[in-house]
Amino acid sequence: MSLEPRADGQAWRPGIDLDILRLRARYLRAIRAYFDERGVMEVDTPVLCATTVTDPAISSLHTRDRSGRLWYLQTSPEFSMKRLLAMGSGSIFQLSRAFRDGERGRYHNIEFTMLEWYRVGFDHHRLMDDIEALLDRLLGPGEEPARRLSFREAFERFAGFDPFVVDLDTLHEACGAYRFDSRRAKADRDTCLDWLLAEVVQPALGAGRVFVLDFPASRAALAKIRPGDFPVAERFELYIDGIEIANGYHELRDADELRRRMSVEYRRRLGANVDSDPESIPKPDERLIAAHAAGLPACAGVALGFDRLLMLAAGRTGLAQVLPFAGQIA
Amino acid sequence: MPNINTNEFRAGLKLMIDGDPCSIIENEFVKPGKGQAFVRTRFRNLKNRRVIERTFKSGESMEAADVMEVELQYLYSDGEMYHFMHAGNFEQHAADAETVADAAQWLKEQDTCIITLWNGAPIAVTPPNFVTLEITETDPGLRGDTASGATKPATVQTGAVIKVPLFIEVGESVKIDTRTGEYVSRAKG
Numbered sequence: 439m440s441l442e443p444r445a446d447g448q449a450w451r452p453g454i455d456l457d458i459l460r461l462r463a464r465y466l467r468a469i470r471a472y473f474d475e476r477g478v479m480e481v482d483t484p485v486l487c488a489t490t491v492t493d494p495a496i497s498s499l500h501t502r503d504r505s506g507r508l509w510y511l512q513t514s515p516e517f518s519m520k521r522l523l524a525m526g527s528g529s530i531f532q533l534s535r536a537f538r539d540g541e542r543g544r545y546h547n548i549e550f551t552m553l554e555w556y557r558v559g560f561d562h563h564r565l566m567d568d569i570e571a572l573l574d575r576l577l578g579p580g581e582e583p584a585r586r587l588s589f590r591e592a593f594e595r596f597a598g599f600d601p602f603v604v605d606l607d608t609l610h611e612a613c614g615a616y617r618f619d620s621r622r623a624k625a626d627r628d629t630c631l632d633w634l635l636a637e638v639v640q641p642a643l644g645a646g647r648v649f650v651l652d653f654p655a656s657r658a659a660l661a662k663i664r665p666g667d668f669p670v671a672e673r674f675e676l677y678i679d680g681i682e683i684a685n686g687y688h689e690l691r692d693a694d695e696l697r698r699r700m701s702v703e704y705r706r707r708l709g710a711n712v713d714s715d716p717e718s719i720p721k722p723d724e725r726l727i728a729a730h731a732a733g734l735p736a737c738a739g740v741a742l743g744f745d746r747l748l749m750l751a752a753g754r755t756g757l758a759q760v761l762p763f764a765g766q767i768a
Numbered sequence: 769m770p771n772i773n774t775n776e777f778r779a780g781l782k783l784m785i786d787g788d789p790c791s792i793i794e795n796e797f798v799k800p801g802k803g804q805a806f807v808r809t810r811f812r813n814l815k816n817r818r819v820i821e822r823t824f825k826s827g828e829s830m831e832a833a834d835v836m837e838v839e840l841q842y843l844y845s846d847g848e849m850y851h852f853m854h855a856g857n858f859e860q861h862a863a864d865a866e867t868v869a870d871a872a873q874w875l876k877e878q879d880t881c882i883i884t885l886w887n888g889a890p891i892a893v894t895p896p897n898f899v900t901l902e903i904t905e906t907d908p909g910l911r912g913d914t915a916s917g918a919t920k921p922a923t924v925q926t927g928a929v930i931k932v933p934l935f936i937e938v939g940e941s942v943k944i945d946t947r948t949g950e951y952v953s954r955a956k957g
Contacts, residue, residue, distance in 0.1 A: 495804055540775060540826070541805070543797030618806070618823040625804075625825060632803030633823065640800065659802045675801045685801050710827075 452762045459762060461752055465576060465744070466533060469553060472575050478529040478555060483518030485511060485535055489723040492703035493659065494710050497539035499548075500718045508718060511537035514741050515554050516660070517726045520689075523556055523737060524729035531555035533744065544756045545681065545746060547764055556739035562661075562672050562688040565738035566649050569676060569684060573647065577751055584647035589670070592650050596642040597634055601654065602668040606630070612638075628656050641680050648677045660696070661687035676742075678750055686740030693730035697722060771829035774807040782814070782835040785822060789814045789833035789886045798823070814884055815891050836885045842875045850875065850893070852883055863890035871895045873928035874946045895946045900955040901925050902941050909937045919951075 452459075470480065490498040490510035499511040512518075515534045522530060536552040557565055563586075570584055593601040599608065609630035613620035616637045620630050631654070639650075651674035655663045658671030672688035690696060700722035713719050748760045758764035772783060777795045784790070790811035799805040805826035812819055814835060824830070840852035840861060849862040850872070861883060865872065867890050871881070874895040884892040906922035919931040922942075930944060932951045941955035 493802070495799070495802065541797060541799065546797055546799070616823070617808075617821050618825075620825075623825040623828050629804045629825060632800050633806060635803070636798050636800040636806065637823070653802075657802055673802075682801055 449767075453758055453764050453767055454760060454762050458748075458752060458754075458760050462748060462760070462762075465748060465751070468576055469531075469533065469572070469744075472572050473531045473555065476529075478531050478557070479527065481519065481522055481527065481530045481532050483512075483515045483522070483532065483534070485537075487512055487518065489517065489725070490720045491516075492700045492707065492720050492722060494703055494707040497541075497713070498720065499537050499539045500715075510718075510720065513538050514552055516739070516741070517723055519554060519556060519739070520726060520734060521729045523558070524732050524734050526735075529555070529557045529737075542765065547745070547757050547761055549768070550757070550761075551744040553742040553744050554739065556689070556737050558735045558737045560738040562651065562674055562686060562738050565686055565688075565740055566651075566674060566676075569686070569740060569742070570647070573678075576747070580647055582646075584649055584676070586649045586651060586674075587643075588652040589650055589654065590652065590668075592639050592643075593631075593634070596639045601631055609634070628654070631657075640677065640682070643677050643680050645679050649674045650677065651675075658690075658699070659685075659687065660690050660699070662690050678747075681746060681750065682743075683746055683750075684740050684742035686738060688738045689734065689736075691730060691734045691736065693727050696730050697727050700727070769832040769834050772832050773829050774824050774826050777807055777809060782833040783811070784831040784833045785811055785813070785820065788816075789835050789891065790820070791835070793819065797826075799826075814886065817892070834887050835891075837882050838885060839880050840883045842877060842879050842881055844877060845872075845875075852881065852890075852893075855880070861885070861890050863893055867891060868893045871946075873926055874899050874901075874944070876901060876926060897945065897947060898943055898952065899946055900941050900943050901928075903932070903936060903938050906932065906936060906938055909935045 473480065486509045488509060491513050496513050498513050501509050503509060514536050515532050519530060519532060532554050534552055534554065535549055537549050542548060557568060574580065590601060593599060606627055609627060610620050613630050613633055616634065618633045652670035653673045655669040655671055658673060661671040661673035663669050663671055674686050675682055676684040704721055707719050745757050745760055749757055752760060754760055772781065777792060779792050779794055781792045782789055790813050793810040793812055795807050795809040797805065798808050806823050807826055808823045810819060810821050838854065841855050843851040843853050849864055850868050851860060851862050853860045871893040876899060879896055879899060881896065882894040883890050901924035903922050904925050907920050918934050920934055921929050922932040922936060923929050930949060930951055932942060936942060943952040943955050945952050
């Protein structure tokens with residue numbers, strides 16, 4: 439399976455057959471019906487925005503219009519949707535396009551379809567129930583309810599250590615054993631844990647649906663942090679058959695905390711040299727912060743990779759097998 | 769040599785890994801949820817041909833390896849070194865037995881081989897996929913037996929021992945697939 443254009447006379451052909459195209463249509467319809475039945479309103483927000491995510495691990499494609507203004511292709515519709523929530527929209531969902539620079543591979547495409555939704559008044563556990571109900575509708579009922587495993591339990595069980603107390607030397611040893619020279623890469627604790635999550639924990643989760651939740655506070659993104667001896671982010675990832683499908687939060691609502699997290703990320707990004715054009719490094723989104731100050735309702739939200747779900751439903755092994763125009767054939 | 773960023777990794781790229789020149793076989797983008805992205809990469813070590821797997825943090829850089837593959841004509845062995853020459857510019861290279869390794873059993877003078885050069889020096893020799901060699905020693909042939917599929921050992925002019933059909937005689941030339949070491953056919957002419 440190639441993501442490159444075909445050299446023969448068949449170059450015009452889409453990369454999928456009609457069965458997959460019909461399955462995509464059926465899933466889009468079923469998702470809309472599911473939310474409609476529950477009074478969750480469909481919204482559509484811009485793909486091209488003046489601001490974007492500050493997370494140093496996510497690269498936004500950007501462009502300049504003829505007046506020189508900078509625009510970003512959205513990596514998720516999160517910021518716009520939160521401004522709608524602050525306006526009083528109530529629970530909302532969106533099937534949108536998302537773009538991530540540099541993400542290309544079996545489970546990644548530079549452009550993909552994201553199902554994102556927010557449930558006002560839900561916490562992350564109720565949102566996980568909601569996701570299961572949607573999956574039952576789309577994939578058929580699971581054989582048993584999805585397992586819910588904390589990040590800590592997952593590492594203790596599959597990697598053999600407590601991720602909240604393990605020292606950096608032990609993490610370097612473990613990464614080395616799994617072919618990542620983390621010392622050379624000057625990896626910090628979080629980066630080491632990222633690799634071991636991907637390489638050790640994720641494959642060990644096995645078949646079926648598993649939620650991993652309560653991530654370290656340092657990987658909170660925009661989730662609420664629950665204080666404790668080891669504060670954890672009320673954030674979860676859903677894996678099906680070991681493949682990451684969705685990422686959700688009990689949403690952070692505190693505008694000052696949001697500003698602090700975005701400023702830290704902005705400064706890290708300035709120093710990290712991950713952006714080819716330093717002028718394009720995204721600054722904290724003042725409109726999003728102001729929306730939080732005005733009042734984001736208590737809610738939980740999740741982004742689900744539509745194409746990955748379709749891939750699993752169709753029994754395919756790569757995104758290019760379910761995207762009509764994957765990679766460079768687009 | 770320049771450093772190559774993981775963003776530029778692709779199959780065939782030559783990099784220095786643990787002090788040895790290696791060639792990327794395949795690389796895969798890996799990104800866990802909200803964290804750091806990685807590039808999981810499989811390499812072939814060009815000196816010992818072993819396959820190794822390494823992962824890099826996305827954005828890490830590795831030193832490029834100065835590796836070239838050139839087509840050279842095999843000239844002769846002086847017992848210690850194997851000598852090769854470029855048919856166009858007559859530039860010569862000498863490789864020791866360790867570098868030539870298993871390719872030695874297929875080297876016939878004037879055949880064209882692919883020589884892998886690292887920093888200008890040979891590190892690997894790939895013989896042609898097919899070579900034609902003369903049988904120097906084998907049991908007497910069973911004339912007419914072309915159907916039984918039975919084979920017998922035969923020594924060829926380079927010293928290699930292969931399996932040939934029973935009807936092959938000393939003095940005949942045979943075509944051999946060097947990738948499998950198997951007899952293909954009688955050589956015409």
